[in-house]
Amino acid sequence: MTAKRIFTSYSLVAVLFTLFGMSNALWAESVLEKIEKSGKVNIGYREGAVPFGYMNDKGEWVGFDMDLGTELVKALEAKFNKRIEHTRTPMNPKNRIPLVANGTIDAGIGATTITLEREGAIDFSLPYFLTGTKLLVAKGSPIRDYRGLAGKKVGVGSGSTANIKGLQKAIDSKMIDPPCEMVLFEDHTKGFLGLQQGKVDAYFTDEAMLAGMRAKAPKPDDYEIVGGFLTYEPYGIILPPGDSKWRDFVNATLIGMFKDGTFEKTYNKWFGPGGQLILPMPEEYRVMLKVLSFPD
Amino acid sequence: MLHYDFEWSVLWRYPYGGMFIQGIWTTVHLSLFSWMIAILLGLTVCLCRMTPLRAARFLGGAYVELFRNIPLLVQLFFWYFAAPSLLPRELELWLYGNVKDLGYLVAVIALGTYTAARVSEAIRSGLLAVPRGQYRAAHSTGLSGGQTYRHVVLPYALRISWPLLTTEFLTCFKNSALAMTIGVLETTGTAAYVDSFTFHGLETTTAASCVYLATSGAVILTMSRIEKRMRIPGLIRRGYN
Numbered sequence: 001m002t003a004k005r006i007f008t009s010y011s012l013v014a015v016l017f018t019l020f021g022m023s024n025a026l027w028a029e030s031v032l033e034k035i036e037k038s039g040k041v042n043i044g045y046r047e048g049a050v051p052f053g054y055m056n057d058k059g060e061w062v063g064f065d066m067d068l069g070t071e072l073v074k075a076l077e078a079k080f081n082k083r084i085e086h087t088r089t090p091m092n093p094k095n096r097i098p099l100v101a102n103g104t105i106d107a108g109i110g111a112t113t114i115t116l117e118r119e120g121a122i123d124f125s126l127p128y129f130l131t132g133t134k135l136l137v138a139k140g141s142p143i144r145d146y147r148g149l150a151g152k153k154v155g156v157g158s159g160s161t162a163n164i165k166g167l168q169k170a171i172d173s174k175m176i177d178p179p180c181e182m183v184l185f186e187d188h189t190k191g192f193l194g195l196q197q198g199k200v201d202a203y204f205t206d207e208a209m210l211a212g213m214r215a216k217a218p219k220p221d222d223y224e225i226v227g228g229f230l231t232y233e234p235y236g237i238i239l240p241p242g243d244s245k246w247r248d249f250v251n252a253t254l255i256g257m258f259k260d261g262t263f264e265k266t267y268n269k270w271f272g273p274g275g276q277l278i279l280p281m282p283e284e285y286r287v288m289l290k291v292l293s294f295p296d
Numbered sequence: 297m298l299h300y301d302f303e304w305s306v307l308w309r310y311p312y313g314g315m316f317i318q319g320i321w322t323t324v325h326l327s328l329f330s331w332m333i334a335i336l337l338g339l340t341v342c343l344c345r346m347t348p349l350r351a352a353r354f355l356g357g358a359y360v361e362l363f364r365n366i367p368l369l370v371q372l373f374f375w376y377f378a379a380p381s382l383l384p385r386e387l388e389l390w391l392y393g394n395v396k397d398l399g400y401l402v403a404v405i406a407l408g409t410y411t412a413a414r415v416s417e418a419i420r421s422g423l424l425a426v427p428r429g430q431y432r433a434a435h436s437t438g439l440s441g442g443q444t445y446r447h448v449v450l451p452y453a454l455r456i457s458w459p460l461l462t463t464e465f466l467t468c469f470k471n472s473a474l475a476m477t478i479g480v481l482e483t484t485g486t487a488a489y490v491d492s493f494t495f496h497g498l499e500t501t502t503a504a505s506c507v508y509l510a511t512s513g514a515v516i517l518t519m520s521r522i523e524k525r526m527r528i529p530g531l532i533r534r535g536y537n
Contacts, residue, residue: 002519006513006517010509011514013509063391078317085469093492096352097495098495098497101495117493117494117495118495120495121495153392158479158488158489158492159492161492179373182483183399183479184479184489185479186479190377193377197377197380197381197388197392198389198392199380199392199398249521
């Protein structure tokens with residue numbers, strides 16, 4: 001093959017890509033109007049985040065987020081006074097933002113931390129969940145808090161950017177000195193396997209996630225969650241950018257649930273006594289919900 | 297409302313520019329180290345398959361079939377998650393505690409051993425393509441077995457295998473992208489990583505594609521130049537370029 005021939009074939013590919021790239025920029029109506037017209041709403045949920053969205057023992061796809069989604073669909077049905085078909089699409093931390101940004105799904109409810117950087121790509125609803133980052137370690141581990149991580153290996157999810165940034169800040173501010181080594185895992189399930197095997201000394205992510213990982217372990221008592229909150233992680237519903245009608249509707253639905261007690265009931269179903277994951281509502285969370293209970 | 301703003305500066309602005317350089321450099325040495333293992337091991341396996349020893353032939357064949365017929369991704373997961381737990385517990389913990397970058401080491405080993413099976417087949421096909429008459433002619437001029445290989449058969453065989461080996465090297469180079477699944481931040485991994493921070497995946501993936509295209513192009517050019525220089529007139533004639 002000659003240099004000329006390689007060059008020719010490469011430039012052909014480049015031309016094709018340019019043509020392809022020009023066919024973007026769609027002007028779309030509000031999602032709310034689309035839902036009314038089609039009678040369908042497509043919402044994304046997590047599959048492996050206990051108890052936000054996961055497969056239960058019977059193989060059913062359930063979760064706290066899914067219950068919120070169902071309430072949202074009920075509100076849509078009440079608004080338009082007709083049946084709305086609820087399509088559930090699986091999403092993960094890596095694809096959840098692109099899926100909403102490109103319009104594949106109308107909303108993504110999946111334990112997603114609201115960050116300013118993410119706000120640049122998509123919009124968020126009001127926060128509906130508040131947790132913070134902690135550490136999961138083997139029972140009896142010498143690591144009791146973040147200072148104990150000095151020089152150790154810590155697992156993080158490669159898509160959990162808010163977590164990675166929080167940990168990096170702790171390293172930069174010399175809170176963890178000498179720095180710990182971050183080991184990236186594709187998802188929390190593989191990360192937990194790494195912790196079980198001893199590949200990492202601790203796993204770092206949101207407490208709600210850690211509690212879910214621990215609950216799924218063969219012997220949950222072999223692991224413990226340690227440390228205070230390093231960062232606060234408010235979760236919001238991912239919504240398409242620049243669609244204030246749809247966002248207002250979702251927010252109003254959430255506020256309604258905060259005020260009439262539906263939200264607390266749903267929370268207790270999953271996180272209260274007898275729920276999938278016992279996680280009493282922290283005081284800060286309670287205050288957040290009160291603040292967000294805007295008057296009519 | 298749904299549109300995508302291209303922002304190419306994510307490719308060079310701090311801290312992402314440095315990440316990309318590091319990612320590309322990781323791809324380069326990851327694939328070169330794997331290639332070294334592949335050539336050495338592949339040649340050994342191939343020679344095993346060509347010896348008159350039955351046991352060696354069997355072992356060589358078994359190696360090729362085992363490593364060639366399991367998807368590389370599965371092999372990576374095996375080496376990273378399962379293989380260490382087959383070791384005694386103390387050794388396993390020592391490995392986790394003292395190896396600085398286990399994912400990288402595993403990627404080199406997995407990619408090297410996998411590519412070795414394919415390299416072995418490439419070289420073997422070259423050896424088999426040398427006509428029997430060449431062996432006999434060499435013997436009849438009084439060359440020993442080793443001399444026959446060194447002076448007559450291997451120079452032919454390697455020329456025949458050359459384009460195949462080029463392809464195998466390129467495959468090895470591109471397969472290194474799978475290392476991202478075990479946490480190695482090579483070119484593709486870096487593209488996905490930067491994407492998760494900036495949401496500019498189209499730019500980062502395009503950049504990664506260009507890196508692979510450019511490197512592969514350079515490798516193909518060099519290899520075909522070498523092939524042309526080494527050509528023995530009248531021996532092998534392939535195409536018209």
